[in-house]
Amino acid sequence: MARKFVGFGEDDLRALAGARSFGRGLGYLDAVSGLEVGDGSVTAVVHGTESYEVELTLGGDDGPSGWCDCPYGQEGNFCKHCVAVGLTVLRRAETIPHQRAAARARASGLEAWLTALSRDELLSLVREQIAEDRRLRRRLELRASAACSDLGAVRDRMIALIDPRPFARYGYVEYADAPGYAQQVAEAAGALRALTADGRAAQAVALAEEAIRVLGEAYEEIDDSDGVVGQAAAAVAEAHLEACGTARPDPERLADWLVGQVLGDSHDVTDLDLLDYAEVLGPSGLARMRQSAAEARRRSPSGWAERYLMERLVKAEGDVDALVALYAQDLDPAGATHLRIAEELESAGRADEALTWAERGIRDCAAEVYIDGRLVDYVCARYAKVGRPADVVGVRRDRFRIERSLAAYQQLRSAAQAAHCWEAERVAALAALREDARREYGRRYGGPVLIDSLLDDGDAEAAWQEAVGLADDRQWEQLADLSRETRPAEALAVYLRLVERMKEPTGDRAYEHVARLLLGARDCHRALGTQEAFAVYLAGLRAELKRRRKLMSILDRYGL
Structure with missing residues (x-):
């Protein structure tokens, strides 16, 4: 019956959260307070070691969804706090329709009241709110300046919005204050877009560049663990790109500014991508940027920023051979660069050359304990695609000899089963792991891989025989479960x-x-x-x- 009233049930919450978070959410049912029902959602506070705000939709065609400001929830997960609020809603399901109707009535009543107010009454109300809400006052001041074409005032209001000092109580912006600061930065981005829409894109370009400078200087003093300030700063960068697309600034000047952003000392909080500006820069701007990048590369051949700048420019020009040559100048010992070259060649329709480079990466990194797993997966996938299962087994076997991990064992097993040779491969692999276990290889971080591999095979009998004196508590528990x-x-x-x-x-x-x-x-x-x-x-x-x-x-x- 509960689903009828709220649009979801316990099974939906369990599916969204997973068994672990759902189970933990059961322990927070008594910690939910301030449940407020709106037309399509509910909000509440869940108390634990800290208090977290939760917003939960009441379900619809796409099912329920939830948001929480706890770290796990900020990553986009349906956390235990969302579960607790959802279960609380289900407990009160029969009252929800009435509360939703009341919420709609309140919203309708507010709209009707505002519509009925005279101009003077509305002005009085706005002034009252401005006096009580500093952030609202700043937003409206910015809009007023923009409407009056007072660009000096717009700049002052813009800088005030992105000034972190009001939020820096101890010389830096703490984690708890970052969302408030991010909201103001987002408002600045909105104001920049409004300037462009009002036909003042050139001014928006200049203001956006100044805003990006201030953000870059301030970002190192901000605890942006959840990335909310970074997201707002990215919106400022998008507003800059939009304004450039409309205003068409001098391409060489824009090129110099972009190069300065990549090579500058300030933190690039906006994460600008040069390729986004390729159309605005045009041939002359790209040529100017290429010249600057080459000079920077000569001054600092091993500099990360200089290398990144050159890579993005070569990629923008679409010269695959030049890009491969650039990558080949500094090959990563774990094979990541070989993989990038292979992917670029494959995207250009040169699959044979791509595989050759990937195979070279496997050979170059053959003795490395840590090799980029994506490179190995790439080679194995290409071998499997062309009907070379024995070669897939060979690659996985070679990696297992070096790595001796459960993941390497699982990958060897999958490849050998596909090639119908797992029985022989398993005997050899377990013999190697058994020798490692005798030498206490890898025991520093837990029990031997031998036990994990037998458990992963579902071979409990063999695991019992090997476990005495070797297995750790985690492995003993898995063995008991089996x-x-x-x-x-x-x-x-x-x-x-x-x-x-x-x-x-x-x-x-x-x-x-x-x-x-x-x-x-x-x-x-x-x-x-x-x-x-x-x-x-x-x-x-x-x-x-x-x-x-x-x-x-x-x-x-x-x-x-």
Whole structure:
């Protein structure tokens, strides 16, 4: 019934968040406050170690979506806080239609009230808001200056918007203040676009360049961990490009400015791409830029910015051979440059040359432990495409001999299975991993790759034989998970040992882990027919750890 009222259900939330975030969201149901229902969305605050704002759509043809200002949510993920708000909405589903109707009525009432106000009343209202809201006042001042063609005032207001000092309480803009600053930068970008639309594109070009300069100087003193300031600065750069496209500034002067942006000391927060300006620069501008890039390259042959500038220009000219020659001057020891050359050649329809360069990269990097995996994938994909499965196996085998990782083992297995030779390859691969395990190869970061590989194969019996004295706790747990039904007694011993080790750590992650271990132990007792023994053990554990209320809550949720 809940879906009928809000347009989504628990299954939708679980699919959006994933099992882990959905499970963690269950623990935040009591932390949701300030739930406010709008016409098509709800907002709320979720309290934890910090308080986060959440906005959740109520569903539609495309299903529900959510936004949260926590770090995980800022990356575009449907986080545990979104889950908590969604579940809270489902709990109150029957009241949602009434609240949505009330929200529409409020919006309609506000619109009707504003429409009915006289000019003087509207002016009074705006003045009242300006007096209380500094940011609104700045936005309106900028619009007023633009409307009056007062470019000096527009510049002053623009610089005020992108000045970070009002947000820098301790000499720099902290993480919490970055979104507010980013909003003002975005407003400046909007004002630049408005100037261009009003027929003053040339002035917009000049103002955008000054804004980009100020942003570059300020960016190193901003904690922009979520990239919100960078996004707003990119909007300023887009406004500059748009204005250039309309105003058509002197191409050589524009070329000099762009080169200065790439080679300058200030941080290029706008991340300008020279290729975007190719049409505006035209032949003369591109020639001027090529000359400047060549001079810069001679002065600093190993400079990253100088190399990047030359690469982008050569790419803009469409000369594939010149680009390949440029890349070939400084080949990356891990093969990344060989791959770039191959991709450029393939894009130009020169597939045979592309494969030759990629194969050269494999040979040049054959002894390297760390090689760009994309290069190996590229070569293997091309071999597979032309019916050379044995060559795919050969490449994967060679990499496995050097890397000795689970990923390399998995890739060798996939290739050998496709070539119908996995049985022989597996024997040799496991022998090599077994020798590594004896030498404690790679043990610094956990148990041996041998155990991971056997577990990944689903070969629990072989893993049991190799695990004693070698496996780490993570591997023992995986082994127990695979063996609840076939070796319940041995798996039970593993679970109980790991529970003992997890008694000391605290926090949600540790408590969730304890719950998962106990669920495994319960399954083993059921397979052994000793459910009463598990009940006694669990009662004793709960009594021992009863002061950890969050743990008790999590165990209750899992039915333990």
